[in-house]
Amino acid sequence: MDTLLVVGGSGFIGRAICRFAVREGHDVRSVSRGGRPETDAPWADEVSWTSADLFRPDAWRGRLDGVDAVVHSVGVISESVTAGVTFERVNGDSAIITALEAERAGVDTFVFCSSSVKPPGVRNAYLTAKRRAETAIADLDLDNVTIRPGPVYGPDQPHFPTAVNTLLRFVASVDPLAERLGESRPLHVDTVARAAYRAALDPGESLLDVNDVRTLGR
Numbered sequence: 001m002d003t004l005l006v007v008g009g010s011g012f013i014g015r016a017i018c019r020f021a022v023r024e025g026h027d028v029r030s031v032s033r034g035g036r037p038e039t040d041a042p043w044a045d046e047v048s049w050t051s052a053d054l055f056r057p058d059a060w061r062g063r064l065d066g067v068d069a070v071v072h073s074v075g076v077i078s079e080s081v082t083a084g085v086t087f088e089r090v091n092g093d094s095a096i097i098t099a100l101e102a103e104r105a106g107v108d109t110f111v112f113c114s115s116s117v118k119p120p121g122v123r124n125a126y127l128t129a130k131r132r133a134e135t136a137i138a139d140l141d142l143d144n145v146t147i148r149p150g151p152v153y154g155p156d157q158p159h160f161p162t163a164v165n166t167l168l169r170f171v172a173s174v175d176p177l178a179e180r181l182g183e184s185r186p187l188h189v190d191t192v193a194r195a196a197y198r199a200a201l202d203p204g205e206s207l208l209d210v211n212d213v214r215t216l217g218r
Contacts, residue, residue: 003027005031006029006030007074013073013113016193032051072111076091077119111145111199112145117184153165
């Protein structure tokens with residue numbers, strides 16, 4: 001049984017990753033600012049939740065002990081500079097810090113949930129920060145997989161208005177339209193989460209159900 005740490009496990013994609021991993025009988029841990037999400041779903045009782053500031057790794061570094069794989073699923077699409085919430089910091093720096101800590105702890109695999117495109121109306125800095133993180137972690141001494149999904153939709157999507165979430169679901173359901181969008185096509189949260197989970201277990205596996213790029217170290 002592999003031990004999996006989901007950084008951002010209380011978030012939209014992170015919750016789905018945790019759910020898949022619990023269902024398959026893995027030891028699942030989560031580190032996020034929010035700690036345990038507000039859900040009564042039985043799978044949540046099987047996750048070891050930790051509330052911590054990712055930018056203070058001394059507060060959560062111990063959660064890496066005995067971990068086989070780490071998935072980083074933290075990201076924002078809006079900024080609050082006064083609160084320290086910026087694309088560079090959250091979408092970029094947090095991934096780099098997490099990957100460095102994973103390498104230091106001897107973790108076998110690191111999966112970074114990046115993105116193929118920036119959301120509509122969002123500054124280019126959203127994607128620039130993710131690309132910078134991809135480059136920074138590419139040569140670390142662990143198996144490193146970066147997945148680049150398009151816009152992610154699904155129940156309780158916190159980042160998009162309901163109308164946008166509904167539109168993305170519609171686009172994804174129309175095959176000719178979705179295929180025309182290529183790597184920018186919308187994907188259901190379960191598709192993305194399943195791909196991240198499978199990559200954590202087997203970084204060499206072909207991820208046929210999500211656009212991905214992979215940078216394999218070690």
